[in-house]
Amino acid sequence: MEEAGRAVADAAQDLAPQGPALLLAGGGANGGDAFVAARHLLTLGREVLVLALPSRHPLTRLNRRRWRAVGGVTRPLSASAVSHRAPGAGVIVDGLLGTGFGPPLRPALAGVIGALGAARSHGTPVVAIDLPSGLEETSALVPDGPDGLPGTAGADLTVTFMGLKAALLFGAAAAQAGRVQLIPLRVPGDWVQAQAVAEQPTDAHVAALLPVRRADAHKGTAGRVWIVGGHPGTVGAAGMAGVGALRAGAGLVTLHSAADVPLLMPELMIHRHADLRAALLGTPESGRPDALAVGMGLGPDAAALARELLRWQRPTVLDADALQIELAGHGHAACIWTPHPGEAARLLGTSTQDVTRDPLSAARALQQRLSGVVVLKGGPSVVAYPGGLSVSRGGHPGMASGGMGDTLSGILAALLGQGLSARDAAVTGVRLHARAGERAAQVHGYGLSASDVAQELGGAWQDLSAALPAHRPG
Ligand SMILES: NC(=O)C1=CN([C@@H]2O[C@H](COP(=O)(O)OP(=O)(O)OC[C@H]3O[C@@H](n4cnc5c(N)ncnc54)[C@H](OP(=O)(O)O)[C@@H]3O)[C@@H](O)[C@H]2O)[C@@H](O)CC1
């Protein structure tokens, strides 16, 4: 609590260094953080007032006493007190409700939140502690307040602890959080892993994971990748995965399909098989690829074929038609499963709305069910690996078009083929794909196609490499 409150004080001071600071303290530990922040703001020379609810929380009571001991002033919290004090404030710190909040919001606090929202709309900056009050930690939705009152005042800056919560990453809730500053705090790693909170790697961190080739690399050392997909009507899916794999650096890409796949790049080696299953499963150990992506447009028999291919224990991306719950228990550590929210809902036996309301928990549940690594696609995408979650923001709404996920599957297979672990391939592949989308969107906007994104993969790789502290040409 001490570290958390101090970080809030520093952030409030950076955001709005002038004028009195008004802190709103609820009855839980979130309120305790507010009392700690008040004490630090006072030592920074600010004029500070705390408006507080009574508390039964021992640490909050302790920090209220500490606040009083340094001469700090506390007044009872009410909507009218906030309306009265807010106009003179240079900054307001919202420590009303944090992760302990569960809707419905009680009317008394709804009035306080309404008064806070009014102050914010008149231009007083608001710093939220951990979460803007009224948001639920694990939900992308903004709960309604009582009697048509707003459920949250939102914030200009949210200082959050330990890890990023779903409410700060997704949907309408995230739009209320303003800028988000993450304070990791010194708490046991297994405590963090038990929460549905995510890390967000920087581009420099992602770039450090990218494969580096020796000068004498050749096509046989850069990864032999198979794309297994395509069915009459969905042949393009396999083709786009193949292009994604080539553009993400695979040395040799072979596309196996039961249908005629269009030759999108002459470098792709396309094999059409009358009996796809017999042709692939007859491959001797020495002829098997370094990595494969299975399922893009593969059709109704995808799961049965995928189950056989998983026995090879080769790094494998499972996408689209191969995302079937009957494969649970057949995965291994080098698998990457790439559902979008609809596919994730099918795998979890729930609704798409449930998945999009809390993508962090959905991704974590899927990873536990399927093993290996799960990429829950969206804007942003979540990577769930054993013991943790990573979120990749970025990309562009123009990427909401058919074929984008197929390209990603090819990229992931290429990175697996170049020797990355499933976790590193997922984290780097998702970011490369999103960065390529950002670049292509500068030209194509909402008219973006998956082929445009694949064209930009080389540039995206260069962009990420440039983020390394000592720039290493990609
Ligand atoms: N864990 C850690 O290691 C760290 C945790 N930290 C901090 O702890 C925070 C979590 O603290 P927490 O668990 O005390 O909950 P918190 O968000 O203050 O809410 C509880 C209060 O809300 C009230 N309340 C609830 N529902 C309500 C409703 N519908 N409508 C109205 N009121 C409602 C509830 O009232 P009661 O039910 O008790 O009457 C109670 O007073 C976390 O967000 C972070 O800031 C940091 O210090 C860093 C280290």
Ligand SMILES: Nc1ncnc2c1ncn2[C@@H]1O[C@H](COP(=O)(O)OP(=O)(O)O)[C@@H](O)[C@H]1O
């Ligand atoms: N609004 C968005 N912002 C960022 N990325 C997006 C957005 N919409 C879609 N994407 C990305 O595009 C891809 C879409 O995948 P998917 O739905 O499987 O497409 P398809 O099945 O047509 O290949 C995912 O990687 C997703 O993260």
